[in-house]
Amino acid sequence: MAGVAGAAASxxxxxxxxxxxxxxxxxRPTTNTQTLNGVTFDVTFFGPGVDPSSxxxxxxxxxxxxxxxxxxxxxxxxxxxxxxxxxxxxxxxGVYVGLDGHVHKGxxxxx
Amino acid sequence: MDLYRxxxxxxxxTTQVHDFDPGIHPYPAGLFWTQTGxxxxxxxxxxxxxxxxxxHLPERDFFNLPNALFRFQTPVSIExxxxxxxxxxxxVTSRGSVTTPGTSGQLVMCQANMTWSxxxxxxxxFVSDRHGxxxxxxxxxxxxxxxxxxxxxxxxxxx
Numbered sequence: 001m002a003g004v005a006g007a008a009a010s011x012x013x014x015x016x017x018x019x020x021x022x023x024x025x026x027x028r029p030t031t032n033t034q035t036l037n038g039v040t041f042d043v044t045f046f047g048p049g050v051d052p053s054s055x056x057x058x059x060x061x062x063x064x065x066x067x068x069x070x071x072x073x074x075x076x077x078x079x080x081x082x083x084x085x086x087x088x089x090x091x092x093x094g095v096y097v098g099l100d101g102h103v104h105k106g107x108x109x110x111x
Numbered sequence: 112m113d114l115y116r117x118x119x120x121x122x123x124x125t126t127q128v129h130d131f132d133p134g135i136h137p138y139p140a141g142l143f144w145t146q147t148g149x150x151x152x153x154x155x156x157x158x159x160x161x162x163x164x165x166x167h168l169p170e171r172d173f174f175n176l177p178n179a180l181f182r183f184q185t186p187v188s189i190e191x192x193x194x195x196x197x198x199x200x201x202x203v204t205s206r207g208s209v210t211t212p213g214t215s216g217q218l219v220m221c222q223a224n225m226t227w228s229x230x231x232x233x234x235x236x237f238v239s240d241r242h243g244x245x246x247x248x249x250x251x252x253x254x255x256x257x258x259x260x261x262x263x264x265x266x267x268x269x270x
Contacts, residue, residue: 029142031257032211036180041135043143046248049207051214054145057257061154062250063161065197065223069244073114076234083128084115085239086247087225089197091163093151097258109149109165111112111132111193 024106025098027055046088053092054110060094112193112227113176114237127175129237131193131229134171138182156251159201159221166194172231195227199251209254215264218252 029042030053046052046064053062066088073083090110098104114129133146148168154161171188173179178187200222209216223246230236255261 024147026142027145028257029140029145031213039139039181041139041143041180042141044211046250048205048220048250049210049218051209051211051216051254051256052250053214053254053256054143057259059255059259060253061151061156062218062252062254063154063163063199064248064250065163065199065225065246066248067197067223067225067244068119068247069225069239071114071237071239073235073237081116083237084117084119085227085237086113086115086119086121087227089112089163089195089225091149091151091161093154095259106147107149107151108145108147109163109168110144111146111168111170 025100025102025104027096027098027106027108028057030054030056046090052090052110054090055092055096055108057097058092058094059096060092062093063091065089112170112195112229124175124177129229129231129235130173130175130179131170131191131231132173132179133169134173134179134188154251156217156219156253157203159199159203159219159249159251161199161251163197163199164195167192168194170229172229172235189232191229191231193227193229195225197223197225199223199249209252211256213260214254214256215261216252216254218250218254221249221251222246223249 032044093107112131120126170191172191173188
């Protein structure tokens, strides 16, 4: 089903957005993988020229923000301290083929 | 969203004390740290601008990246939540094509700043400082992968 819908959309038979449903079935994980300590994860690191999407069969807008800084932590005992933070925040917004094989519109965050 | 005490250790993560993410579903070969519930606005690829936010997003605290990936601590994670506000802004410093196999598209490099907060079920909480953040990497773009991959676009943009 996904192949049919995707191929048709890619061939210009109809805009994918016309077919897209407004619900959010789970998307497919990216087929790009990283193997660490013998365990394979469906994820890509970000970088220049790299598709940062964590989902596959996707057509849309993406964003990546790796931001560092400081902040105030409050511990369970009430004590406070300054901690450093580092983030890898991403978004994917557009159309995708869900696990149900249909094309959907959706917005996802990578947190 | 990772927290470190004293200094960063991106090699062994010995100084990392909290790691907030939604997990991997199913583990390990499933959707990686991906969730709904975020809000987007003001996306302008020409200017390198966008806004992304979320309030009280359900997360897990895995405490450190190695445990988030390999799940060796007990408990592996605890309930948590996070809120964030991210702004991408220009100037656009470079533009280029996607080079990942099976993906076509264009990406722009820009800047980002972020404020966020989080808490876990043990009573820990964190609020980031509004000022003094560093944009280590910021990127916006449009991509087509998998069944949406456009070979023609890829060929044209890589000439």
